[in-house]
Amino acid sequence: MRIKSERDFWAGLMFIAVGVIFAIGATNYSMGPACPPTDHCAANLWARLSQLSAHPGAGYFPLGLSIILAVLGAVVLFKALTIETEGGDKVGSFAWRPLVIIIVAISVFGVMLEPVGLIITVPVLILIASLAGDEFHWKGVLAAAVVLTIGSWAIFVWGLKLTIPVWPWFAR
Amino acid sequence: MDLLHNLGIGFGVAFTYTNLLYAFFGCVLGTLIGVLPGIGPVATIAMLLPSTYALDATPALIMLAGIYYGAQYGGSTTAILINVPGESSSVVTAIDGYQMARQGRAGAALAAAGLGSFFAGCVGTIIIAAFAPPLTELAFKFGPAEYFSLMVLGLIGAVVLASGSLLKAIAMIILGLLLAQINTDVISGTARYSFDIPQLTDGIGFVVIAMGVFGFGEIIANLGQPPEHREVFTKKVKGLWPTRRDFMEAWPSVLRGTALGSVLGVLPGGGALLAAFAAYTVEKKLVRNPRIPFGKGAIQGVAGPESANNAGAQTSFIPMLTLGIPPNAVMALMVGAMTIKGIQPGPQVMTSNPQLFWGLIASMWLGNLMLVILNLPLIGIWIKLLTVPYRFLFPAITLFCCIGVYSLNNSNFDVYMTAIFALVGYLFYKLSVEPAPLLLGFILGPMMEENLRRALLLSRGDWSTFVTRPLSSGLLIAAALLIVIVSLPSIKKKREVAFHDAD
Numbered sequence: 209m210r211i212k213s214e215r216d217f218w219a220g221l222m223f224i225a226v227g228v229i230f231a232i233g234a235t236n237y238s239m240g241p242a243c244p245p246t247d248h249c250a251a252n253l254w255a256r257l258s259q260l261s262a263h264p265g266a267g268y269f270p271l272g273l274s275i276i277l278a279v280l281g282a283v284v285l286f287k288a289l290t291i292e293t294e295g296g297d298k299v300g301s302f303a304w305r306p307l308v309i310i311i312v313a314i315s316v317f318g319v320m321l322e323p324v325g326l327i328i329t330v331p332v333l334i335l336i337a338s339l340a341g342d343e344f345h346w347k348g349v350l351a352a353a354v355v356l357t358i359g360s361w362a363i364f365v366w367g368l369k370l371t372i373p374v375w376p377w378f379a380r
Numbered sequence: 381m382d383l384l385h386n387l388g389i390g391f392g393v394a395f396t397y398t399n400l401l402y403a404f405f406g407c408v409l410g411t412l413i414g415v416l417p418g419i420g421p422v423a424t425i426a427m428l429l430p431s432t433y434a435l436d437a438t439p440a441l442i443m444l445a446g447i448y449y450g451a452q453y454g455g456s457t458t459a460i461l462i463n464v465p466g467e468s469s470s471v472v473t474a475i476d477g478y479q480m481a482r483q484g485r486a487g488a489a490l491a492a493a494g495l496g497s498f499f500a501g502c503v504g505t506i507i508i509a510a511f512a513p514p515l516t517e518l519a520f521k522f523g524p525a526e527y528f529s530l531m532v533l534g535l536i537g538a539v540v541l542a543s544g545s546l547l548k549a550i551a552m553i554i555l556g557l558l559l560a561q562i563n564t565d566v567i568s569g570t571a572r573y574s575f576d577i578p579q580l581t582d583g584i585g586f587v588v589i590a591m592g593v594f595g596f597g598e599i600i601a602n603l604g605q606p607p608e609h610r611e612v613f614t615k616k617v618k619g620l621w622p623t624r625r626d627f628m629e630a631w632p633s634v635l636r637g638t639a640l641g642s643v644l645g646v647l648p649g650g651g652a653l654l655a656a657f658a659a660y661t662v663e664k665k666l667v668r669n670p671r672i673p674f675g676k677g678a679i680q681g682v683a684g685p686e687s688a689n690n691a692g693a694q695t696s697f698i699p700m701l702t703l704g705i706p707p708n709a710v711m712a713l714m715v716g717a718m719t720i721k722g723i724q725p726g727p728q729v730m731t732s733n734p735q736l737f738w739g740l741i742a743s744m745w746l747g748n749l750m751l752v753i754l755n756l757p758l759i760g761i762w763i764k765l766l767t768v769p770y771r772f773l774f775p776a777i778t779l780f781c782c783i784g785v786y787s788l789n790n791s792n793f794d795v796y797m798t799a800i801f802a803l804v805g806y807l808f809y810k811l812s813v814e815p816a817p818l819l820l821g822f823i824l825g826p827m828m829e830e831n832l833r834r835a836l837l838l839s840r841g842d843w844s845t846f847v848t849r850p851l852s853s854g855l856l857i858a859a860a861l862l863i864v865i866v867s868l869p870s871i872k873k874k875r876e877v878a879f880h881d882a883d
Contacts, residue, residue, distance in 0.1 A: 216548070219811040223551045230558050233573055237565075262841030266565040266572055269829045273558050280551040287547070299810050303604025307806055310600050310778065311799045317782045318795030333782065334775045340603050341771035352772050356779055370430060370787045 213297035216288035223281025231274035237267030309340035324376040326365070330357040386738050387509055393739030394746050399439050403743045406443035407750045410450020414470075415458050421451040422819075423595040423777075425713045426587045427784035429720065437721040438736045442743045444717055448710050449501070449693050449744070452652060453751045456493045456686055461486060469652035469689040472660045476674065476681030483677050488626045492683040494752050496630065497690035500638040501748030504694025507642050508701070508741050515702040516727040522703075524834035525845050529855035531828045534705055536859040539817050546866060549817045556821025557828065559584065566830060579793040586716060586823055587788055590709075592798040593815045595781045597805020599774050626679050629671065633663055633684035641691030646698050646707075655692030656685040694744060701737060702727060705824075709816050712823040 211217045240263045261268075313336040320329040331353035338349045364370050393399060413424045425444050432440035455470035460477035473493060480489040522530070539549040562573040563583035574580040640662060641655035663674070663684040670678045699707045704726035706712035718725045723733060730737045785798045808815050839845035847853040 215811050216545070219548055219551075219813050222807075222811065223555070226555060226558070230561070230573070237570055237572060238568070261836050261843060264833045264836055266568045266570040269832060270558065270561040270572065273554055273561070277551060277554040277558060280547060280554065284545075284547055284551065297812075302810065303600060303806075306600045306603035307803065310596060310603075311802055313778060314596070314782055314799040314802060315796060318786070318792045318799070321786060321795075322792065330779060333779055337775040337778045338771060340600075341774065343771055348772065352775060356776055360779060360783060364431075364783055364787065370434070370783075371790065372783065372787060 211288060212291055213288040213293045214299050215297045216284055218299060220281045220283075220285030220288055223284060224278050225281075227274045227276075227278030227281055229274075230270055231278065234267040234271035234274060237270070238265035239267050239271065240265035306340040309336060313337045313340075322373055325373040325379075326361060327357060327374055328376060330360055382513070383509055386513075386734070387742060389734055390509075390738030390740075390742030393438060393735045394442070394742035399442050399739065399743060400746070402435075402439040402443040403446050403747050404750055406446020407450040407747050407754060409443075410447035410452075411454035411457075411751065411754060412450075413447070414451035414454020414456075421448050422590055422709050422713065422816075423598075423781070424451075425710060425717075426590040426595070427780055429587055429713065429717055430784055430787040432717050432720060437718070437723055437733075438739050440717060440721065441714065441736065441740050442747075444714060445697070445740060445744060446747045446750075449690065449747060450751060452690055452693050453494070453497060453755050456497070457490065457755065460489045460493065460682070469656045469693075472656040472685040472689075473682055475660070476676070476678050479675070479677035480679065480682065485677065488623065488679065489682050491756065492626065492630050492679050493686040494755050496634040496637065496683045496687040498748050498752045499634055500641060500687035500691035501694055502745060503638050504642055504645070504691045505741060505745040505748075507695055508698055508744075509738075512698060512702050512730065512737075512741075515698065516730050520727055521851065523849070524831040524838065525849050525852040526855065528828060528831040528835055529846055529852040529859075530703070530705060531824050531831070533855045533859040533862075534699075534707060535817070535820060535824065536862055545812075546863075548813045552813055552815070552817040553821035556818035556823075557825040559589070559818070560822045560825025561829070563826065566826070567833060577793075579791065584797060585785075585788055585794060586712075586819065588785055588794050588797045589801050589822060590713065590819055591781045591785055592801025593805035593808065593818070595777065596798065596802035597809055597815070599777060600802065600806045601809045602770070603774065625671075630679045630683035633659075633667070633680040634687045636662060636666070637684035637687030638691045641688035641693075642695050644688070645692030645695030652689040652693040652696070655688035659684040659688035690748075697740075697744070700725065701729065701740070704729075706820070709819045712820055715823065 240261070313333055316336060317329055317333050320332060334353040334356055335349060338344055338352070361374060365372055365374060394403070409424065410421065413421065424447055428444065428447070432444075435443075452469060456473045456477070459470035459474035460481050463474050463478040477489045477493065480486065535553050536550075539546060539553060560583065562580055564571045564574075564581050571581045637655075637659040640659050641652075644655040644658060645652070660681060663678075663680045667674075667678070667680050670680060672678045674681050696707050696711060699705050700711040700714060704715065704724070706715050715725045718729075723729060723736070781798070782795060785794050786792070788794055805815060808818075835845055836843070845852075846856060
């Protein structure tokens, strides 16, 4: 069994995994009362199902959705193993450097903004983010950092009146 | 007549100084992001949503709407001049538009696009004004079963009319619906999937997902590709006006495109992109012997799709404004904006907030006018912007997205969540699964669940209620038909050909 479409293979796997995880989680929540308090429990399965649906609980919709998702994922996976595509539909290489740098940059922003304010966080963010590009020239990056710090203060704090800490904690 | 009276209210609202200012700002910003590839109206509107806290509802929505159709105009400009469609719906314009530019007829192409879009925008505005009240009447007949089925139709429609694998797109919708389940259940009060993290009990903000997947994911994907070289036509765009002959050839296409776009925009999942593709196909079929063949610079290939995509953009407001159901990702964010301002989107908006409703519609027409005035003379400036190297652009975009996400709730948690979704977004890109259906499913998730459970409660657990009630069954049948039609091999081929043409 060869993988005919790499992308679809992993996509199908992803859908199945998410579906299963959410399904397991959904079982923690009530599906609704099994038999309604005022009625007796119905005899056959179909009627039981109907009684269950009469008062859907918190887990009802998520369980249904996760089952559908897992099934769809299985179909995508099946097609990935059976239907021919040109060139195997490869996933290709991951752009590790931009990926890691951007994620680090965003996380650093999240960590730094409240303690040290915009005035330090923005240049740091620009510095880190620029490392993800193809070229890195100090002059350009520093100029961009200055322009963007002033610009974002002007637009977001002065213009749109958002409450974002600007100065570090010792200067407030 | 009621229509004129309503439009009168609308123009009264739209012509106030503040609203004019915000409309103008929205149009300028929209054109800007339409011109810049790599950032689209979804990410921009998501970025600006926090700022709507500070504004009143009407100017906020006017500005956001201006961004939406401003982006349509901007996208066409770059599609024609450098064969880089700034917006997905400008992909079709690039086919013939770029060829016209290479032949020195860029001015005619830009004018055809601009004037055709303006005409379509006017017609679209009138249609909204005329059809909104009767549609709202209809909406009052909808019960929870009907709403649920309508949302199903809307989601299915959005998927089948888009590109890419149907199956994976439906799975993405389900994934989006599922992600929306991370919240506190409205009916029973149970906190679901929150893993004891208090910030998760309110659910993940849709701006967080939108920015992470669309904004950052796109940036990472772009950075992962080697830099390409593009031929830029920044030399003088002279001869702005089309010749007489160009006019004669183009105006039937404008009419056809407008009609097509107006109809398709209303459909869920329709809107600008589908309208543009459909118009191009129609033009190819109807214009048998164009002076210049299609694909080599036929003005009909620019005028038709451009009018269609603008008409579609206008009329896609209808389902959002009248029924509260967003037909595409941008409208979904508008629904979000209205909710932030405390306005419940739906049929009652028209009666409870007439100034907002009609003011928004009137300002759409105004926005179109502003855009024609903005775009035709200022093309040179927009193009200069394209020369800003990407290495300055993407940190700026990253910064604005981070600030935007943070300012939603002044929460670091949201920023970290966005980082996670940036990873997820890149993963989606690599696996070629569409993120837009996920966003749509995510926004509609809570509404769908609420309506489903209410419908089941009312019918005492009887699932057949969805098919025995006439309106509801009609909607579900339409959804099923859509899936069947698109799965048929012949249509499948046509769909692939249509998307392949644009590659």
